[in-house]
Amino acid sequence: MSFEKCVRCGSCLKICPIFDAVGEEQYSPRGKTYVLQVMDLIEEDEELGKEFRRLLFQCTMCGRCKEICSSDVDLLEVWHDSRGRALKEAPKEFGYLDSLRDALANVQNIYGLDPEDRAIYWLDELRDIIPGIEDHVYEEGKTADVVVFLGCLMSFRYSQMDVLRSFFKSLERAEIDYLVMGSQEFCCGHPLHLMGDEEGADVLRKHNKKVIESTGADYVVTCCPGCLIQLSMHHSLEGVEALHHTQFFDRQYDSLPKYESEEDFAYHDPCELHRICDVKTEPRSLLAKMNVSYKEMELSCCGGGGLLRMTDPDLSDKIIRLRAASEHLRKYTVITACPSCREQLLGNNLETVDIVELMDAALEEGR
């Protein structure tokens, strides 16, 4: 295993948002890899084992440690594998994940809601501005160039409605032939992937793959970087390219009207988009095409990933509050491109906007 290569240089301590917020070695990537290296010696100690399993879920899975590690320890793989093993070894210690796992097994969404409701709330909201939008909901036999994969957050959370509105208006304006999966969209499997449960995630992925490929689409487009990880790296899609909405629209438009605003903006790279999917240029390219000036935020983490909001919401909030203070975020509107980052920012009373909202406004204004 690659954790054996850790030479305890300490580089990862300087960038880990968890270590930054807690300040204790055992919470750091170096501390955790050390425990893995001496696991044989402490295996008999039940309390230590229990504490280590708890600490494994005190991590946002932001990937900063993997990026900086000079010994090439694939830390994200280490965390995934170790979480999966911990969950199998001691499922009772993770009772707080049971309702999420049951919901995903029974109704295939993280909220435990009726699968038929996936295309109800936002459809009702958008019907007036996009007449006939219900015709874009998938049914067996329908085909399209583009499948839209909304993901659980965007399907069910009203806090995402402004982004959804702008996203669908942008598809319509560009005359894209698209289908939304509706009740046939299952969770992409990302939450299970984050707990190391690949078997559970595969059940969901197989269904999505079948539906997406049946439409004959060239692209599946999502606004959610977590869904993008799953669609582009774990669904084994054949003949269908998975794209983030910033990638899709950056390809659509060589130029865009100027976005006129007096607001001060800061751009936050979602960890999963920037670090794991390597989508760095397209969001900036869209902002440049709209002539939006913004402050580059540190390439750090919002604190909302890796299931930390379930495991330890106080720690998750502490991470974004520390950032808000050190980067003076209350003076800015934070531009981002991830529904999960959006929830984290809004939940901590920070102003935020998705790139597609700016793009929609610029195109509306420039008509």
Ligand code: SF4
């Ligand atoms: S950066 Fe890599 S080698 Fe250095 S302490 Fe962290 S895990 Fe170990």
Ligand code: SF4
């Ligand atoms: S993935 Fe992020 S939060 Fe987790 S150990 Fe690495 S740097 Fe820390």
